[in-house]
Amino acid sequence: MAFLVPVLIIIGGSTMQLELLDRLRQINPIVFNISNFVTVQDVANGINAIGASPIMSEEINEAQEMVQLSSAVALNLGAFTMPQIEQIRTVGHLANQCRKPLILDPVAVGAVQYRHNVVLELLNDFDVDIIRGNAGEIAALAGVDWHAKGIDAGNGEDDIAAIVKLCAQKQQCVVILSGTIDVISDGKQVVKISNGTPLFQLHVGSGDMLTSIVGAFAAVSGDYFVAAQSACAVFAIAGQLVAERLNAELPGTFAVQLMDELHLITVDEVQRNLKMEVVK
């Protein structure tokens, strides 16, 4: 087994464990995803590229085996149908029973009331460990007014750090609000990561990829707040490194090179580029 050099970045009492990236690549954890049909391929390849192992299923009869063989479970609610909700509910319960980290991506709950209602019911049914959404989605789950636009974040006036913290307190889990700045809270502390590139917004499914990569980091860390921060840093910096090499807005090239960069990015590159602050 290769020697792991611990890289701890401590900013104002919050700890970022960048060596989780190396641990993830050594362990190659299986992440079970309930994906959406729009971005399933990107999600599978994103998990693979970073160094984990994806598996997808829509069949309730294999839910138990799927949860048992995986080290984390990511539920993406991007395009569910009613029969699938029964599978999602079963998988959520099984993940709790088997103590597997459970990550939720509440796609478009800020824009579609039906989805919002379904997601709130599910959140009452089982415990999620990490929620990852954009501002429109996290504001909706926090109960804050926001003008979400379909799957996109939309606009709002409120302080996003306060929204993430409120959402984390309300849902009693770690919450990631991704966007120009990723804001992460466990309900007490709030951390901001200001890496990334606007090119992420030109690739549908960037957020879905991040959600499942958060699952891969949670699979190799007992601390979900730290896992969430590390995943956000690695993903945003991977995109940023690609954008810095491009000399025009090239969404197709960005998507292809993002996959390459997820595979190539090192702890050292993350450490050198990280822009992180603890919110007081």
Ligand SMILES: Nc1ncnc2c1ncn2[C@@H]1O[C@H](COP(=O)(O)OP(=O)(O)OP(=O)(O)O)[C@@H](O)[C@H]1O
């Ligand atoms: N303007 C931006 N500048 C820098 N990084 C960005 C910007 N917008 C998004 N990102 C990054 O893009 C990634 C995906 O987050 P985003 O909030 O766009 O997800 P999303 O809205 O759920 O996307 P999708 O619906 O396409 O899956 C995150 O790593 C985030 O940091």
Ligand SMILES: Cc1ncsc1CCO
């Ligand atoms: C475009 C789209 N519609 C439902 S899910 C999805 C992908 C982003 O989550």
Ligand SMILES: [Mg+2]
């Ligand atoms: Mg999304």
